[in-house]
Amino acid sequence: MSAHLSRLRVRDLRTYVAADVVLGPGLTVVAGPNGAGKTNLLEAAYLACTGRSFRAASDADLVRRGAEAGNVAAEVATPAGPSVFSVGLEPGGQRTRRLRVDGNPVDSLLDHPARPRMSVFLPDRMVLVKGGPALRRSHLDQLLAVLRPGAAPLRRSFHEALRQRNALLSSLRARGADVAAAARELGPWDRTVAEAAAALTAARAGTTQAINPAVQARAEELGLSGVLEIAYRPRSSADPDEVLAALQERHxxxxxxxxxxxxxxRDDLAVRRDGRLITRFGSQGEQRMALLALLLGETDVIEDATGQRPVLLLDDVMSELDAERRARLVALIRGRGQALVTVTEAAHVPGAEDPDVGRIDVVPGAAESVRVAAGGD
Incomplete structure (x- = not known):
């Protein structure tokens, strides 16, 4: 059994004065009109289990207007037993986020073994497909850290070496050093950067290769025509000697x-369908399907690597999908761990009326669980 949220309590967070909802381990439909606070409920779940928001938000943004402090707590069911993760927000305090597990203060929630992992779809996350390469690099590095925890320091090592080399370059430039003099001083940092760069490039390439089969399979099951490919586009080699030579040539x-x-x-990921960039040759709906295939494929690979399936938080995912693709998506996520899906109308989720599907109806300022089901896994 994968870890999942069994209950979520919210106080003075965003639009909520208070909310208390019970969750099953399977699919839960979160329904309500626009502006009612559906996304805020998903954000509360994410915040409780990670200590951070999936939106750019300060503590002052998160605490309900007019309240001095806020709190969110998630009861989590795990194979080893229940745990409670909580985050207290007090924008005026010295420590704005108070993180606790089972009542005990912790510095971070991210490394706790009982914490359920989260995979989030938001309309804003379309920037992973349509936005700049920095976002895709960051996403790839986060996935690398999950799949290969021992490789997590590679990114830090590279960026620290890069920072030092850039500081030296800036100093040399300010001093008016010529290329020959610069080459002598840059030599040690060239080697350090080259070794760190090659290691990071190789790890990124391996991660991309690992997720591609699952992404392609999910794209086909979602009804996206053609072959979807996540192509790694490195700007440097995975051979440290080749990277070193390239750096020296560019002094x-x-x-x-x-x-x-x-x-x-400067690396990037290209999202291609039949060899063509989907950002140029795909519709908005097809781009959305590509992002869903990426996230669902990654979820499968994470489960294979860690034995734990991430909780899916899918916000406004149905709005640009036709009836057939909605049905395909629901077929993919039902029975495969916990998923919370927000919609303006529950009927947008095929099978929402089934007894094994949980239901939360959200109205402005409050959330009420009108049907709580086991949510079959």
């Missing part, structure tokens, strides 16, 4: 700019 250009222009900090 002049880097000195002129004052920063390093070559390396994995």
């Amino acid at each position: 002049g250009g880097d000195l002129e700019r004052g920063f390093t222009h070559h390396g994995p900090h």
Whole structure:
């Protein structure tokens, strides 16, 4: 059994004065009109289990207007027994986020073994498909850290070496150093950056290869025509000697700019269908399907690697899908762990009336669980 949320209590968070909902381990439909607070409920679940929001938000933004403090707590069912994760928010206090597990203060929730992992679909996350490469690099590195915890330091090591090399380049440029003099001082950092860059590039390439079969399978099951491919586009080699040679060849250009222009900090992921970028040759609905295939495929790979299936938080996922693709999506997520899906009308989720599907109706300022089901796994 994967860890899942069994209950969520919210006080003075966003639009909520208070909410207390019971959750089953399967599919739960969160229904309500626009502006009622459905996304806020998903945000509360994410906040309780990670200590952070999935939206750019300060504590002052999170605490309900007019309230001095807020709190969210999630009861989590795990194979080892229940745990309670909570986050207290007090914008005026010295420590704005008070994190606790089973009542005990902790510095972070992210590394706790009982914490359920989360996979989030938001309309804003379409930037993973349509936005700039920095977002896709960050997403890939987060996935790498989950699939290969031992590789998590690779990104930090590379960026620390890059920061040091860039600081030296800026200093050399300010001093008016020529290329020959710069090369002598850059030598040790060239080697350090090259080794860190090659290791990170190889790890990213391996992660991309690992998720591609699952992503392609989910795209087909969702009804996306053609072959969907997540293609890693590195700007440097996975061979440290080749990266070193490339850095040395670019001494002049880097000195002129004052920063390093070559390396994995410029990598990208291309989302292609039949070899063509889906951002250029796909409709909005097809791009949404590609993002769903990516997230669902990653969820499968994470479960295979860790033995724990992430909780799916799917916000406004049905709005641009036709009836057939809605049915395909529900067929993919039902019976495969916990999923919370927000919709303006419950009828937008095929099978929402079935007894094994949980239901939360949300009205402005409050959430009421009108049907709580076991939510079959």
